[in-house]
Amino acid sequence: MVRWIRSRRRPRPVAAGRRPDGGCPGEAEQAARAAVPLSALRETLAGIGTTLDADTTCAELTRAAVRLAGGAAAVLRRTGDTAPGYEAITGDAELLPDVRWAAAAARETEVPPVGAGPDPWLEHTGALGAPLTSGDEGYGVLVWARAGTPPRRAEAELLALLAEHAASHLRHARAYARVSRTAGDLQRALLAEPGRPHPNLDVAIRYLPVGSTALVGGDWCETVRLHFGRTLLVVGDVMGHGLESAVDMNAYRSSLRYIASADLPPHRVLRQMDDIASGEADRRPATCLLARVDPGRGQVTLASAGHLPPALIDRDGVTGLLSVPVGPPLGTGLGGYESATHRLAPGETLVLFTDGLVERRGEDIDRSLDRLAALGFAAGDAVDSVLETILGRLDARHAEDDVAVLAARPHIRQGAAAPGETGGPATG
Numbered sequence: 001m002v003r004w005i006r007s008r009r010r011p012r013p014v015a016a017g018r019r020p021d022g023g024c025p026g027e028a029e030q031a032a033r034a035a036v037p038l039s040a041l042r043e044t045l046a047g048i049g050t051t052l053d054a055d056t057t058c059a060e061l062t063r064a065a066v067r068l069a070g071g072a073a074a075v076l077r078r079t080g081d082t083a084p085g086y087e088a089i090t091g092d093a094e095l096l097p098d099v100r101w102a103a104a105a106a107r108e109t110e111v112p113p114v115g116a117g118p119d120p121w122l123e124h125t126g127a128l129g130a131p132l133t134s135g136d137e138g139y140g141v142l143v144w145a146r147a148g149t150p151p152r153r154a155e156a157e158l159l160a161l162l163a164e165h166a167a168s169h170l171r172h173a174r175a176y177a178r179v180s181r182t183a184g185d186l187q188r189a190l191l192a193e194p195g196r197p198h199p200n201l202d203v204a205i206r207y208l209p210v211g212s213t214a215l216v217g218g219d220w221c222e223t224v225r226l227h228f229g230r231t232l233l234v235v236g237d238v239m240g241h242g243l244e245s246a247v248d249m250n251a252y253r254s255s256l257r258y259i260a261s262a263d264l265p266p267h268r269v270l271r272q273m274d275d276i277a278s279g280e281a282d283r284r285p286a287t288c289l290l291a292r293v294d295p296g297r298g299q300v301t302l303a304s305a306g307h308l309p310p311a312l313i314d315r316d317g318v319t320g321l322l323s324v325p326v327g328p329p330l331g332t333g334l335g336g337y338e339s340a341t342h343r344l345a346p347g348e349t350l351v352l353f354t355d356g357l358v359e360r361r362g363e364d365i366d367r368s369l370d371r372l373a374a375l376g377f378a379a380g381d382a383v384d385s386v387l388e389t390i391l392g393r394l395d396a397r398h399a400e401d402d403v404a405v406l407a408a409r410p411h412i413r414q415g416a417a418a419p420g421e422t423g424g425p426a427t428g
Contacts (some may be wrong), residue, residue, distance in 0.1 A: 048162065049166065059090075062142070069146075074088060075142055134167040204384045204408075221235050221405075233292075235352040251283065267337040285331035289308070289352055295411075299344055300342055303337055309322055322342050
């Protein structure tokens with residue numbers, strides 16, 4: 001059963017293969033129906049709803065309507081009780097009826113009251129409207145029109161099929177957008193709860209979601225104030241996107257804060273986080289990098305769970321990468337984490353980041369890291385300026401994944417700094 005809206009008359013459901021007046025289709029209609037091979041129809045339907053973005057789906061729908069039936073097409077979407085104007089216009093917009101005609105079609109009130117004459121804008125015999133309805137939800141109407149020949153019944157059926165197919169994808173897009181907003185709200189709320197770095201450390205953090213058409217991921221940063229002037233810096237990345245990743249991100253952060261309060265070495269913090277996560281069957285794996293900064297001793301101790309190494313910018317603005325033993329991601333239950341300690345002098349800047357900052361599709365990760373290591377900075381740049389420079393030069397605002405990046409710089413010297421690396425790897 002199909003239904004459509006044409007001119008001023010309210011349509012009734014019509015069985016396939018029959019005219020509205022009960023007659024049989026004529027040769028012209030049969031020819032029109034035969035003009036669209038099944039293979040072409042399948043290809044056209046496959047081209048509608050290729051993404052979970054409603055704007056893209058509407059554009060794909062109108063292009064498909066014009067490709068199969070000619071003329072011009074547009075969508076009048078319903079937002080609450082309003083239908084503001086045509087969107088996703090394909091073809092000559094002058095062929096389309098007055099938008100009030102389409103708005104009446106969207107509300108299914110195109111029949112004037114009994115005894116009232118029709119409004120002039122309702123007279124448009126060359127136009128056809130196919131409601132965008134999926135289940136009990138209405139999303140507007142597909143409006144199609146052409147000059148001269150009125151639409152045939154076979155064309156109306158075809159456009160109704162396209163509209164029905166698109167409406168199903170619009171329903172999924174709307175549900176996707178709701179989940180995305182929920183995940184985004186959750187992650188923004190969680191990231192709005194910064195930890196407390198020690199006063200002898202300058203810290204700056206940036207978080208850039210990949211875009212409005214993608215679900216928020218599980219990237220996060222954290223700072224935990226420790227005893228004796230030390231601070232634990234953390235970046236992590238929960239695998240996947242969406243509400244589940246945001247929830248798991250919060251679970252990792254909670255366990256980190258609890259474990260870090262015991263002031264364990266970084267590799268032992270990772271081991272305990274892995275034990276907790278692997279005991280929960282639904283917890284998603286995550287990569288994580290810990291950096292315990294000790295400005296008094298002029299050193300930083302690193303441990304990694306499948307995460308990329310940090311960058312170190314010296315006082316002359318030269319960038320390099322620090323080596324760190326890499327263990328398996330958290331949640332695998334494999335353990336085997338190690339720590340390594342490096343020198344970190346006052347005025348030097350440590351940069352921790354998630355892979356979205358450097359990774360590019362089809363590029364080797366070593367080359368991506370080399371691009372970061374090649375960046376130079378002006379001596380004395382504030383940590384906020386350093387982050388803005390990194391994000392700008394790496395074009396992070398157009399990255400293919402979420403980006404979380406943290407920069408830290410010690411500015412108070414207590415005691416003697418180690419002349420170089422202080423101690424070998426610790427394991428646990």
